[in-house]
Amino acid sequence: xxxxxxxxxxxxxxxxxxxxxxxxxxxxxxxxxxxxxxxxxxxxxxxxxxxxxxxxxxxxxxxxxxxxxxxxxxxxxxxxxxxxxxxxxxxxxxxxxxxxxxxxxxxxxxxxxxxxxxxxxxxxxxxxxxxxxxxxxxxxxxxxxxxxxxxxxxxxxxxxxxxxxxxxxxxxxxxxxxxxxxxxxxxxxxxxxxxxxxxxxxxxxxxxxxxxxxxxxxxxxxxxxx
Amino acid sequence: xxxxxxxxxxxxxxxxxxxxxxxxxxxxxxxxxxxxxxxxxxxxxxxxxxxxxxxxxxxxxxxxxxxxxxxxxxxxxxxxxxxxxxxxxxxxxx
Numbered sequence: 272x273x274x275x276x277x278x279x280x281x282x283x284x285x286x287x288x289x290x291x292x293x294x295x296x297x298x299x300x301x302x303x304x305x306x307x308x309x310x311x312x313x314x315x316x317x318x319x320x321x322x323x324x325x326x327x328x329x330x331x332x333x334x335x336x337x338x339x340x341x342x343x344x345x346x347x348x349x350x351x352x353x354x355x356x357x358x359x360x361x362x363x364x365x366x367x368x369x370x371x372x373x374x375x376x377x378x379x380x381x382x383x384x385x386x387x388x389x390x391x392x393x394x395x396x397x398x399x400x401x402x403x404x405x406x407x408x409x410x411x412x413x414x415x416x417x418x419x420x421x422x423x424x425x426x427x428x429x430x431x432x433x434x435x436x437x438x439x440x441x442x443x444x445x446x447x448x449x450x451x452x453x454x455x456x457x458x459x460x461x462x463x464x465x466x467x468x469x470x471x472x473x474x475x476x477x478x479x480x481x482x483x484x485x486x487x488x489x490x491x492x493x494x495x496x497x
Numbered sequence: 498x499x500x501x502x503x504x505x506x507x508x509x510x511x512x513x514x515x516x517x518x519x520x521x522x523x524x525x526x527x528x529x530x531x532x533x534x535x536x537x538x539x540x541x542x543x544x545x546x547x548x549x550x551x552x553x554x555x556x557x558x559x560x561x562x563x564x565x566x567x568x569x570x571x572x573x574x575x576x577x578x579x580x581x582x583x584x585x586x587x588x589x590x591x
Contacts, residue, residue, distance in 0.1 A: 357530060358531050493513040
């Protein structure tokens with residue numbers, strides 16, 4: 272299912288899948304007919320028990336793997352995956368502290384998993400999400416995220432190129448003022464999860480530290496860029 | 498993205514230490530990316546998940562985010578896997 276101009280959600284049926292924590296990833300390996308293999312890591316949007324694994328994949332124009340996953344792969348095709356992987360960028364429903372989630376672009380995927388787990392556990396831990404996208408049509412899971420909003424889950428948007436009509440903030444890259452205005456304050460001592468392109472994560476993490484968040488309370492996951 | 502987790506998709510990709518969990522786990526059979534690694538060169542300490550990771554079809558290199566020196570290299574060649582801890586002075590729990 273194509274859900275954004277460049278992205279697709281894939282649902283994999285993995286009979287041996289042992290379940291996964293919210294925020295984990297898997298490695299996906301493709302083998303060409305000549306034997307050439309390429310491995311890429313993808314965050315998992317689903318969590319918990321079950322053998323259905325959901326990914327959201329952005330197509331990178333010069334990519335070797337993502338164009339196949341976004342444009343070519345069909346229901347019934349076989350893919351080789353390994354996982355779940357990673358125990359650092361995860362959230363467990365035993366965690367009770369406030370959580371700030373900050374996503375850039377397709378960095379939303381592991382944070383959707385965490386937000387879903389928070390809802391599924393009926394956790395009362397205070398959650399807030401800030402999601403930066405180029406334009407409204409580039410957002411993954413926009414309607415689902417809107418439905419998650421309640422007393423313990425707040426959602427804020429940053430648009431970097433095109434904002435919806437009537438949106439108060441002009442389209443621009445995320446700034447210190449955005450983070451100050453639209454994230455949990457240092458006084459709440461939140462655990463902060465930041466995921467996105469490397470430049471985005473570095474910029475956001477720098478601002479968070481500058482605002483007084485302890486570095487050890489900031490968990491990051493980066494992809495791409497310099 | 499996560500690619501890695503994440504979505505980097507060219508032959509040499511720069512991600513971070515989260516994406517090293519799979520390759521390193523091939524040899525170690527456990528996930529050391531949550532551990533705090535200390536750099537032998539500059540002495541800074543951070544979770545290995547925060548390291549810079551460069552990945553290609555043969556392996557993975559973890560670089561210190563503070564000074565850029567190589568912490569760990571992982572190589573997969575001809576069906577064997579190799580792990581070298583060139584610049585990783587120590588690992589500790591978080």
